[in-house]
Amino acid sequence: MKKILWLLSGIVSAFLSGMFLYEGGKLFFWFQDRRGGALVLAAGCAVFVLFVWSMIRFFGEDSEAAASSETDGSGEAVEEAGGRHLLLSVANEIVFGFAAGGIVLYLTRLQTTLLAAALGAGVVLLSVMIAGIKLAVLALGKSKE
Amino acid sequence: MKIKQIMISAAVFLWGFAAAAGFREFVWDRFVVPQTVGSTVEYYADDPEVTARLWFQEYFDQMKGWKVPYEYRITDAEIDQAEVLDDLEEPYVQLDYTVHTASSNAQIVQNLELMTTDTRRTFTGQMVLHFADNGDGTYTLDEKMRPVQYQIMTPEFQEERNTPQTQHYKIRTDDPMTYYIENGVLYVTYDSGNTLIEVPDGYEKVCGRGDGRYNELLNPNGYIVTEEFTGFVAGNDLLYSLDQGQSWQTSHISDYPNLAESFLSRTDGGYYVTFAVDRSLGNDYYATFFSADLKNWESVNSKEGGWSGLTCSFWTKSGTGYYAQGESLYMTPDGGESWQQIEIPEAEEVTSRLGFNPYDTVEQMYEKDGLLYLVVGQGDDGDYVKDGNLMEALYSSQDGTVFTFVEEIADDTPEEAG
Structure with missing residues (x-):
């Protein structure tokens, strides 16, 4: 099921980033609108990160599932699997943050360059911050144990 | 992976x-480009300004949204000023407006007939509209034009155009050796106007047009004022002086009448005069005459088909001839035996800024410091101004065949005098 979701995410992000990259490229090269084109291209690149991650997860899902099932139940192995799961979940948040930042950048491209870039970067930073807090809370919980 | x-x-x-x-x-x-003339707007009160405002809103609303390509897409359009014009029988409405586009590109400027501003993606525009009442509460836009086109239609303009008038000009201050006309007398000066030397009967012979008017603005390639030679084309004669205006002679060029513009050039080998010798179906047909001694004139070969609608004719010191018909420029290196067309490249930086090339008429050529210069203007319908000045494009050439854009210059037509 997860595998299908990652494939869907890949297809959607391929379409979305393709749309932004095509539109940005047309603005940049065809219409010679350098600023507008660069912003939309940047939005396309941000969404493209999600596409790459989706494909990595899509192809890696089988091996991850196999690795989980193969754990021998020892404390060390369970801990290792948990750590890997945690890292993947943090990476997911950052990557989706990138995609969201790209979409925000596209939607706000008609504002001033500074505002659009700040809003796009803000969304990415927010996702990184949330991932960081999540990691910190887990690390704190572990140290208490 | x-x-x-x-x-x-x-x-x-x-x-x-x-x-x-x-x-x-x-x-x-x-996307279908919204219709302008022929589009209908519903309104139930006979107020042209409100009708125009309503039409404007509906028209530009069709250019908003993601389905509109970037050569038409706008984000907003607002009317800065609306004015009902009542110079004609029917009221017209002039709208001055600002458009915010989704992309800053040359195509949208051209498609929507906009003018650039200092702010990115913000442009201004002007239009004059006329609506026809359909009698059922709807109005159809049957005329859309630029303000200048409306002004041409007004009775005041028509009256001014139909009244024979002689326009007077101030003396050129940027050229120490030039001509000057005051109170129906043609003068030449060699010291920026400090000393004015009268050209005997010059005003009548050089400026007279035969319809009661006088042309006091001579075309820049139509006369020569230098210390060695001063000359004006006076009908089908050349009125000239070799001693800085102290004495004047007349040389008869041809029996053909001079029917329109004339051009005069001095080369190392002699003198070239070009003027319209025939007129048919609204076209002027030009011929060129050459004289080495200012006594005997011989006809110079034209290109096949002859010359009509000339806007400039110029011969360089070395004897290369140039003829311009609007934006087409031809060159002969051998006294009219062979002709080749010269390509005038567009002024890229101007075209990309405005979205169109306003320069389409070769107006003047001259030599300076070993370079050949070409001035390309906007023709009779030119309305591109910068800092209040009508603009022209200056080109230069080292070899006389390849011209490159140098800069935009203000039209140096002398100021009108009262």
Whole structure:
């Protein structure tokens, strides 16, 4: 099921980033609108990160599932699997943050360059911050144990 | 990731990219450019300004949204000023407006007839509209024009145009050796106007047009005022002085009448005069005459088909001839035996800024410091101004065949005098 979701995410992000990259490229090269084109291209690149991650997860899902099932139940192995799961979940948040930042950048491209870039970067930073807090809370919980 | 997986990923992305691009192009292709003349607006009160405002809103609303291609897409349009014009029998409405576009590109400026401002993606525009009442509460836009086109239609302009008037000009201050006309007398000066030397009967002979008017603005390639030679084309004669205006002679060029513009050039080998010798179906046909001694004149070969509608004719010191018909420029290196067309490149920086090339008429040529200069103006319908000045494009050439854009210059027509 997860595998299908990652494939869907890949297809959607391929379409979305393709749309932004095509539109940005047309603005940049065809219409010679350098600023507008660069912003939309940047939005396309941000969404493209999600596409790459989706494909990595899509192809890696089988091996991850196999690795989980193969754990021998020892404390060390369970801990290792948990750590890997945690890292993947943090990476997911950052990557989706990138995609969201790209979409925000596209939607706000008609504002001033500074505002659009700040809003796009803000969304990415927010996702990184949330991932960081999540990691910190887990690390704190572990140290208490 | 394995190679196979990378290939599959690339294929998925390429599919996504192609699908997105196709989708975008399909949507943009379906966009229909909103109709202007012929479009109908519903309004139930006979107020042309309100009708115009309503039409304006409906018209520009059709250019908003993601389905509109970037050569038409706007984000907002607002009327800065609306004025009902009542110079004609029917009221017209002039709208001055500001448009905010979704992209800053030359095509939208051209498509929507906009003017650039200092702010990105913000443009201004002007239009004059006339609506026809359909009698059922709807109005159809039957005329849309630029303000200058409306002004031409007004009775005041028509009256001014139909009244024979002689326009007077101030003396040129940027050229120490030039001509000057005051109170119906033609003068020449060699010291920026400090000393004015009268040209005997010059005003009547050089400026008279035969319809009661006088042309006091001589075309820049139509006369020569230098210390060695001063000359004016006076009908089908050349009125000239070799001693800085102290004495004047007349040389009869041809028996053909001079029917329109005339051009005069001095080369190392002699003198070239070009003037319209015939007129048919609204076209002037030009001939060129050459004299080495200012006594005997011989006809110079024209290109096949002859010359009509000349806007400039100039012969360089070395004897290369140039003839311009609007934006087409021809050159003869051998006294009219052979002709070749010269390409005048567009002024890229101007075209990209304005979205169109306003310069389409070769107006003047001259030599200076070993270079050949070409001034390309906007023709009779030119309205591109900068800092209040009508602009022209200056080109230069080292070899006389390849011209490059130098800069925009203000039209140096002398100021009108009262």
